[in-house]
Amino acid sequence: MRGAAIIAGYAIRESVRRRVFPVVLVLTVAFLALYALGVYKAYRSIDPFATEQVGAGALIDQQVLFSATLFGLSLFAVLFLGTVLAIFLTHAVVRGDAERGLLQPLVVRPVGRATLLGGRFAAAAIVCAVYVVAVYAAALLITHWVTGWWPDRIVIPAVELAGAVAVLVALSLFGSIVFSATANGIAVFMIFGAGLVAGLLGQIGEALNSNSLNTIANTASWALPFEALYQDALNGITADTAGFTKAALSLGPFGGAQPAGGWLGPFVLAYLAGLAAVALAGFNRKDL
Amino acid sequence: MAAFRARGLEKRYGSVTALGGVDLEVGEGELVGLLGPNGAGKSTLVKIACGLVRASKGTAEVDGAPAGSLAARSALGYLAELFRFPGWYRADELLVLHQRLAGSSGGADERAELLELVGLSEARDRKVEDMSKGMQQRLGIAQALVGSPRVLFLDEPTSALDPVGRRTVRGLLEELRRRGVSVLLNSHLLSEVELVCDRVVILARGVVVAAGRTEELARPRGVEVDTAEGTRLFESARREDAPRIVAELVAAGERVYGVRVMESTLEEIYLEAVGGQTT
Numbered sequence: 001m002r003g004a005a006i007i008a009g010y011a012i013r014e015s016v017r018r019r020v021f022p023v024v025l026v027l028t029v030a031f032l033a034l035y036a037l038g039v040y041k042a043y044r045s046i047d048p049f050a051t052e053q054v055g056a057g058a059l060i061d062q063q064v065l066f067s068a069t070l071f072g073l074s075l076f077a078v079l080f081l082g083t084v085l086a087i088f089l090t091h092a093v094v095r096g097d098a099e100r101g102l103l104q105p106l107v108v109r110p111v112g113r114a115t116l117l118g119g120r121f122a123a124a125a126i127v128c129a130v131y132v133v134a135v136y137a138a139a140l141l142i143t144h145w146v147t148g149w150w151p152d153r154i155v156i157p158a159v160e161l162a163g164a165v166a167v168l169v170a171l172s173l174f175g176s177i178v179f180s181a182t183a184n185g186i187a188v189f190m191i192f193g194a195g196l197v198a199g200l201l202g203q204i205g206e207a208l209n210s211n212s213l214n215t216i217a218n219t220a221s222w223a224l225p226f227e228a229l230y231q232d233a234l235n236g237i238t239a240d241t242a243g244f245t246k247a248a249l250s251l252g253p254f255g256g257a258q259p260a261g262g263w264l265g266p267f268v269l270a271y272l273a274g275l276a277a278v279a280l281a282g283f284n285r286k287d288l
Numbered sequence: 289m290a291a292f293r294a295r296g297l298e299k300r301y302g303s304v305t306a307l308g309g310v311d312l313e314v315g316e317g318e319l320v321g322l323l324g325p326n327g328a329g330k331s332t333l334v335k336i337a338c339g340l341v342r343a344s345k346g347t348a349e350v351d352g353a354p355a356g357s358l359a360a361r362s363a364l365g366y367l368a369e370l371f372r373f374p375g376w377y378r379a380d381e382l383l384v385l386h387q388r389l390a391g392s393s394g395g396a397d398e399r400a401e402l403l404e405l406v407g408l409s410e411a412r413d414r415k416v417e418d419m420s421k422g423m424q425q426r427l428g429i430a431q432a433l434v435g436s437p438r439v440l441f442l443d444e445p446t447s448a449l450d451p452v453g454r455r456t457v458r459g460l461l462e463e464l465r466r467r468g469v470s471v472l473l474n475s476h477l478l479s480e481v482e483l484v485c486d487r488v489v490i491l492a493r494g495v496v497v498a499a500g501r502t503e504e505l506a507r508p509r510g511v512e513v514d515t516a517e518g519t520r521l522f523e524s525a526r527r528e529d530a531p532r533i534v535a536e537l538v539a540a541g542e543r544v545y546g547v548r549v550m551e552s553t554l555e556e557i558y559l560e561a562v563g564g565q566t567t
Contacts, residue, residue, distance in 0.1 A: 006388050017376035101372040105431060108338045109389035110362040288340040 003111035007119025010106075011089070012127060020088050024081070028135055031077055036142045039070050043146050061245045067149035068238045074139035075161065075237070076196075079230055082132040082165035087188050089124040090172040093117075096181030098288045113283050117173065121276070124169045129162035136161055151237035160233040163268055164226035168192065170272055171226075174279040177286060195220060195227035202231070206258065207250070221260070225268045232260035289352050291316055291439045291470030292337055296346035299332050299494075306332040308494035309346065314439070317468040319461060321481035324491035325562050330474045331369055333491070334441045337472070338366045351438050362391070365437035367428045369444040369474070375417030379408055379427055382416065383434060390435035402430040405463070407456050421448040429457065433464075440464065440471045446480060458484050482554040490561045498561040506551040513537060514546035521550075 015021060046066055097103040106116060136158045144150055151157065171191060175184040202217025204210070221228035235258060238246060292314040299307040307329045314320045324330050335341040336348050339356025353359035373382055383399045392398060403409050406426040416424060425448045432440060446454045454477070461484045464471055475481050481488055482502055490498040498505055511525040511533055522533055527549045534544050
């Protein structure tokens with residue numbers, strides 16, 4: 001544990017010195033400012049107290065529809081920014097650093113490769129989780145400040161987003177053993193994109209009642225559980241919303257997610273453990 | 289117990305054989321020079337010793353423990369041929385990091401001593417990125433010495449050093465020998481190896497082609513005598529023949545001004561061993 005803490009401290013310090021954090025901070029402030037402006041301007045353009053009649057006795061709550069959709073959009077942005085941070089913190093940890101000669105002086109020390117990998121994972125996962133939760137909270141407060149709306153679930157979606165970036169950190173660390181830094185960064189971004197596309201396909205499949213699309217989406221969610229976590233987080237913000245408002249939300253890209261069920265948490269933990277085992281086996285066999 | 293021992297060590301990268309069955313031993317407090325052309329397998333051998341590369345066959349032990357094990361890594365210090373330290377670290381901070389990783393309790397005293405040993409006392413607070421390549425290499429040697437390792441593996445430690453820097457490192461190696469630290473020094477600089485090493489091992493194409501003390505490996509090349517008539521070379525003569533040759537020349541009425549016993553230099557030994565191979 002002591003060795004992992006030293007490596008984690010080294011990794012965090014490296015990120016600070018590489019000026020990753022200031023860049024991310026500037027981008028995050030810019031995003032939140034634009035998000036606040038967008039929500040404010042858009043909210044002024046609707047009548048939040050109106051309800052829309054869509055059929056005999058069927059009503060859509062404009063405030064919920066508007067707020068949940070925009071907050072769902074912010075969840076996507078939070079996950080995206082968290083993914084960017086995760087990739088930049090981990091894309092070069094093994095092969096990239098080994099090629100530059102940074103890794104060898106650390107690996108020969110009596111800390112062990114498992115400790116090194118664990119320390120790097122812990123550092124990146126903690127930093128990304130704190131970041132994601134902080135930006136999530138900021139977006140939530142902005143949304144509430146403008147619209148007065150609170151999501152149906154607040155804590156669980158934040159935890160799930162933090163879990164999603166932890167999965168991406170693990171994937172990026174695993175990729176760093178196999179691929180060069182640039183190739184790994186590109187690969188993880190493509191996996192991230194593939195997961196999101198699969199999620200959208202699932203929503204389309206749900207709307208069209210297409211078994212094929214649903215099967216593709218479900219398979220992708222199990223293979224890439226960050227997507228399932230993101231979808232469950234999206235679902236959580238309108239978990240108690242029902243009726244035509246929920247139906248209208250499900251037609252949009254940021255509200256139609258399905259609940260993942262109780263097995264998602266244990267599955268993600270098992271997935272991370274499996275990935276760690278495979279990554280460690282690969283790292284232990286790797287000649288530096 | 290040998291500080292480092294390799295037995296039948298082989299390493300293959302696909303169809304390429306980097307090491308083809310190397311037997312090598314570095315004794316306690318011994319300073320062994322590892323020579324060989326580029327691609328001979330020197331760095332691979334050192335990396336196997338440090339646990340960075342896995343051997344395809346054979347065994348390697350550091351301080352009695354299997355190479356790569358925790359015990360082996362606790363006993364060694366290593367400077368890679370191609371290494372880099374994060375540029376934002378100050379010299380002292382880098383040593384603190386390695387003290388923590390090595391579990392050293394030497395504290396500030398150890399860091400100050402190491403920086404002085406490599407001539408970087410004045411650069412204690414200088415960032416790595418502001419150091420010359422030679423300074424970084426000396427810092428690398430200081431880093432390798434953190435935690436007082438019993439065995440030191442140095443892969444081309446003087447490649448970026450100027451003559452003064454090389455002299456500093458030579459002095460350092462002699463100091464390490466005095467302290468009983470075993471060193472495997474991988475170098476292309478034959479003169480440096482000849483000056484400081486107890487033994488040399490020459491690798492070519494992944495196998496040991498020569499090993500021993502320089503004087504054991506050296507071949508007699510005759511005795512050269514300066515006389516009033518000029519310099520005369522007795523090609524088949526050896527060191528023990530020199531007094532007789534001088535006596536005979538003096539008896540014959542010649543004036544002798546100097547006598548040199550000629551032996552092959554390490555460079556000649558090396559070139560003969562590797563067969564002129566350069567890559």
